[in-house]
Amino acid sequence: LDITAALEKQYQGNLSAALAKAGGSDPASRFKAQREAELATARQMTERAQDFYVSLGMPKLPESYWANTQFIKPLDRNVVCHASAWDMNMGGDGKDIGPDVRTKMCITPTEENFTTIYHELGHIYYDLAYNPLPPLFQGGANDGFHEAIGDTIVLAMTPKYLNSIGLVGAQQESREATINAQMRMAMSGVSFLPFGLMIDRWRWGVFDGSIKPDQYNQKWWELKAQYQGVAPATARGEEFFDAGAKYHVPGNTPYLRYFLARILQYQFYKGLCDASGYTGPLNECSFYGNKEAGQKFWAMLSKGASQPWQATLKELTGEEKLDAGPMLEYFAPLQEWLKQQNEGQMCGWTAQAPAASAPATQATAAK
Template structure:
């Protein structure tokens, strides 16, 4: 998006002007101030979390690189160094689940079901997808969505006009007029997205009785993590069996394929969730000047994700402009935090539910006790520091990357075995 660069640079100036009027050094500092801790401490806190999960990401990166090398050969993807960003099945290389078929375990990689096919076979349509998402929240003891949600939401792509299809959730009156705007297709991705968006709506309605200034998420990472947490249960074969989509639940031999598929989305996302704002913090502070926008973006991609563009970028390239949240000026660290929080929520909820099996098979569907503690957190909105909201649901009050590590532990062991004899990692120079 080369034509966007000058406008973006001007927007950065205007945003910084406003941030300075509010008493912040720049817009990055304003964004870092929303986490109930000094802004510098927050940046260090994200470094600490990243250091915890990075070894895991490197194992996944190493395994995927070897599989891509096996498929495409040394000339396209060498078995060392960075991965070519265009081989990962996603425009921004932020989630890699679309190339599961390429990187599936060499033996026994086939999963006995494909969620998209299950939904189609059961004749789901867009409305039924959303109804099913609502059904999960209701099963936890929360109220059904209001009638106006069904009358006013955009659930399918309108036939008579162009719309922005990027899924979003809205709260129109700070009370009950909650809606989603999606172009829902019947597939596994959108099944998950429905649960994500409804998480925003359920959060919004839960905190509607707080004073106006507190009608918001405990922090912005919470807002993104609510629906993702519900989605972790909703994607399990345990749950798909409970609602009749899956006739039998697969055995332990499908644990690695399932976890690998999840990791291609959840673990692969972590460095991307971090690097978008690492780049922007430098842009807002002036450390990165407009002329260096794209080279800095490519350097961050390499440093955090271990990815490279397929070839040299043109001098006028502005790759970050292609990411919705950059021109939209939506902070992005929230998604990195949400990727950590959702597993904290899930581990705590499964413990409350008395679940003793592997974490990745746990579904809290229908559990009112979990629902009551979940709702206690939702109702707090932004009225307390986020650490208190975290405590209300999980019993612990901090950022804790050990939950995501617990969830993926069996896969991490497996990856290490697969990577034996390979030189993992890449040079960021």
């Protein structure tokens, strides 16, 4: 599915309109038109993401969001383009001032940016839902909840949904197309799980002192070998700090939230599909426009951190525990295909202790 091509076409349409409006072809006029087209496209992409949430019965984003949000990279200052969402004032609870929620991105017309907007608005709608609660309870039920909200919506961005909003043509359904789509998702979503866990395994070791400063890089690669089965191509001694290349490490952002979110999003997704009355294969479900699912979702979001996360999870899914069952159900077609492809082979790896002069860790893959 080539969403990027459709978004680029939308940008080119906005650029043509901006150029015609500018009435000049000099570099300054063209640059101004490009900026105008970039902003228009970024706002249209955000409006499309908003439409999904509104279709569930949730409110439109406040006017202050559109006035204060950073949609594209500004020209007058350096910014961190890493996408993020912000509740600036925790306004609500009967206060005269309304909520000031914003996202910060440097949006370009690509599929990755498009789905990222849906994810970031998940944070914003969570902020809006629990906004009336006292400040102490204005937060996610746990860190994983906050990250899973938007990702749950992304799961519902099925080919049929994308076709309904004009981003892709009608898709021919086939087993091959399903496997292809699921493999693409699994390569980013499922394979993320060991990575998501090892990041905080390393951070926790640093914090509790079990990983000493003179072992930072060695332990990083040992954990990568243990959980991911990967090793550096060349020797990486303690003069390097490879963990620092991951944004969240120097930014001191706890990472287990993303691991939890990868599992929770499938639990949320299944709960919302059930609430919408859907009965087909889980991977084909989209609850776009379903008010019953939206009402149940909003009720969960509105609880914020006002009760134990287990109770909040049970209200939406019927379960009190983290459960990877819905993820396995979602990827059942791919799992069945992989069993056939890997029949007779042993899959996995063994982590070997590094030699003194060798790379920090070796991981040997076994077919």
